[in-house]
Amino acid sequence: xxxxxxxxxxxxxxxxxxxxxxxxxxxxxxxxxxxxxxxxxxxxxxxxxxxxxxxxxxxxxxxxxxxxxxxxxxxxxxxxxxxxxxxxxxxxxxxxxxxxxxxxxxxxxxxxxxxxxxxxxxxxxxxxxxxxxxxxxxxxxxxxxxxxxxxxxxxxxxxxxxxxxxxxxxxxxxxxxxxxxxxxxx
Amino acid sequence: xxxxxxxxxxxxxxxxxxxxxxxxxxxxxxxxxxxxxxxxxxxxxxxxxxxxxxxxxxxxxxxxxxxxxxxxxxxxxxxxxxxxxxxxxxxxxxxxxxxxxxxxxxxxxxxxxxxxxxxxxxxxxxxxxxxxxxxxxxxxxxxxxxxxxxxxxxxxxxxxxxxxxxxxxxxxxxxxxxxxxxxxxx
DNA sequence: CGTGTCATGTAATCAGTTACATGATTCA
DNA sequence: TGAATCATGTAACTGATTACATGACACG
Numbered sequence: 485x486x487x488x489x490x491x492x493x494x495x496x497x498x499x500x501x502x503x504x505x506x507x508x509x510x511x512x513x514x515x516x517x518x519x520x521x522x523x524x525x526x527x528x529x530x531x532x533x534x535x536x537x538x539x540x541x542x543x544x545x546x547x548x549x550x551x552x553x554x555x556x557x558x559x560x561x562x563x564x565x566x567x568x569x570x571x572x573x574x575x576x577x578x579x580x581x582x583x584x585x586x587x588x589x590x591x592x593x594x595x596x597x598x599x600x601x602x603x604x605x606x607x608x609x610x611x612x613x614x615x616x617x618x619x620x621x622x623x624x625x626x627x628x629x630x631x632x633x634x635x636x637x638x639x640x641x642x643x644x645x646x647x648x649x650x651x652x653x654x655x656x657x658x659x660x661x662x663x664x665x666x667x668x669x670x
Numbered sequence: 671x672x673x674x675x676x677x678x679x680x681x682x683x684x685x686x687x688x689x690x691x692x693x694x695x696x697x698x699x700x701x702x703x704x705x706x707x708x709x710x711x712x713x714x715x716x717x718x719x720x721x722x723x724x725x726x727x728x729x730x731x732x733x734x735x736x737x738x739x740x741x742x743x744x745x746x747x748x749x750x751x752x753x754x755x756x757x758x759x760x761x762x763x764x765x766x767x768x769x770x771x772x773x774x775x776x777x778x779x780x781x782x783x784x785x786x787x788x789x790x791x792x793x794x795x796x797x798x799x800x801x802x803x804x805x806x807x808x809x810x811x812x813x814x815x816x817x818x819x820x821x822x823x824x825x826x827x828x829x830x831x832x833x834x835x836x837x838x839x840x841x842x843x844x845x846x847x848x849x850x851x852x853x854x855x856x
Numbered sequence: 857c858g859t860g861t862c863a864t865g866t867a868a869t870c871a872g873t874t875a876c877a878t879g880a881t882t883c884a
Numbered sequence: 885t886g887a888a889t890c891a892t893g894t895a896a897c898t899g900a901t902t903a904c905a906t907g908a909c910a911c912g
Contacts, residue, residue: 489899490769497776507863520771527900529865551908552864571777572784574791575770583676584761585706585829590683591757591822598758599822605760636777636785643771643840650836654829675871693891713872715893737880738892860911867904873897882889 488576491531494521496567499541499559506532506555516637519613519644532557540566600662607655614648617641674762677713678721682753685727685745692718692741702823705799705830718743726752786848793841800834803827 494517498509506528513523532555535541540563546554559567584606591599624638680703684695692714699709718741721727726749732740745753770792777785810824 490767490772491899494772497772497779500776500779505863506865517772517775519765520768520775522765522767522900524901525863525865526867526902548863549908551862552906554863568779571773571780572788574788575773577795578766578769579705579708580764580766581676581708582706583764585826586676586680586683586703587757587761588822588829589703589706589826590686591825592818592820593683593686593754594757602758602760609763632778634778636774639777639844640771640775642844643774646836646840647833650832654832658825658828677871691891692893708872710873711891711893712874712895734891737890738878740891858912860909862909863907865905867902869900869902871898871900873899874895875897876895877893878891880890882887884885884887 489531491523491527492535493567493570494523495528495531495535496540496559496563497571499557500564500567503544503556503558505557517640519617520640535563539563596662600659603655603659603662607652607659610648610651610655614645614652617645617648621645675717677709677717679753679756680707680709681714681717681721682726682745682749683757685743686750686753689730689742689744691743703826705803706826721749725749782848786845789841789845789848793838793845796834796837796841800831800838803831803834807831 494513495509498504498512504512506525509528510523510525513521532541532543536543536557539560541557542560543555543557546556548554584602587602588599591602620641624634624641627634680699681695684690684698690698692711695714696709696711699707718727718729722729722743725746727743728746729741729743732742734740770788773788774785777788806827810820810827813820
């Protein structure tokens with residue numbers, strides 16, 4: 485709902501390293517950037533058409549047998565410019581809605597054991613995420629050339645780990661305190 | 671576009687501590703919970719009407735002179751039940767989109783000085799936020815009864831501080847490394 | 857022989873934002 | 885006198901998600 489369509493830039497960015505189909509883009513978003521970005525077909529296909537109309541991409545139809553023809557999209561010069569211009573601008577701030585914090589804010593109206601439950605739920609989710617990050621991190625070991633392009637994919641990972649670790653500490657602190665207060669009564 | 675309308679619960683939650691008008695709710699969201707939740711009139715007013723139709727709230731018109739009449743909304747028993755039921759459920763996960771991380775992911779296509787610029791921009795924004803949190807925290811000092819309802823408002827603050835601090839550390843590390851790599855050439 | 861993958865797309869729906877409209881009162 | 889606040893609301897728009905529809909091929 486932010487002012488501008490960010491999906492557009494995500495798609496252009498994917499095309500910078502070679503032609504792709506809408507289907508490919510969905511797979512890419514589900515695999516490589518799913519921890520901080522998501523896309524879906526209902527959005528990708530219409531936007532690709534719009535991008536083509538605006539001459540930011542062009543498409544070639546690759547005939548296949550049996551399956552629907554693939555539409556391979558390629559970035560145009562104009563598309564590349566638009567993408568790089570966006571890329572070097574600082575990111576818009578996103579003061580997003582956080583349902584967990586909203587619940588926490590109202591948690592005074594809830595028995596402490598229920599509060600503990602929702603926090604613990606969040607804690608478990610966070611641990612799972614952190615586990616995934618650590619596993620991905622392991623795969624990176626040794627493979628990173630410090631100056632290479634993958635460096636930045638790695639940085640998004642390190643960001644995620646840093647935040648998840650901080651969250652984990654907060655969960656520990658808060659749960660300990662809430663449980664202490666509720667001594668024996670659970 | 672999450673499945674369910676969370677605004678609804680935010681509004682019900684505000685009403686739990688006394689009647690309010692739509693206008694009051696907007697003010698509340700802008701002041702007390704703005705760091706993790708936002709609302710706007712275009713959403714509040716229509717949803718209040720829907721909530722009344724569903725008998726989760728009822729309204730009384732308070733006549734005023736000059737200004738439009740205030741519509742004071744009160745939570746019904748049913749509304750209270752619906753709210754508390756939501757409150758004790760664990761929060762939905764929100765793998766939200768993060769434009770900054772998207773840029774970072776693609777940053778290999780950018781000169782290092784531009785990457786540094788967008789990271790520094792983010793760093794400054796984070797420092798401002800942390801500053802605000804610290805100031806709010808100061809106001810709390812001494813005022814908190816550890817078992818009181820305000821306790822949980824304070825917890826949302828401590829969460830925000832924890833994450834902002836972690837982010838600050840990450841910015842430091844990353845900037846140092848990027849600047850080191852780019853030694854002298856900026 | 858059934859599930860999964862390849863590959864496209866549309867329709868329906870909802871969430872959320874911004875801009876607009878109105879108009880009196882209060883305060884500097 | 886002009887800006888800010890009180891207080892309501894609607895309309896237009898866009899972003900995003902989900903469900904649906906189609907159909908062949910490959911793999912176990």
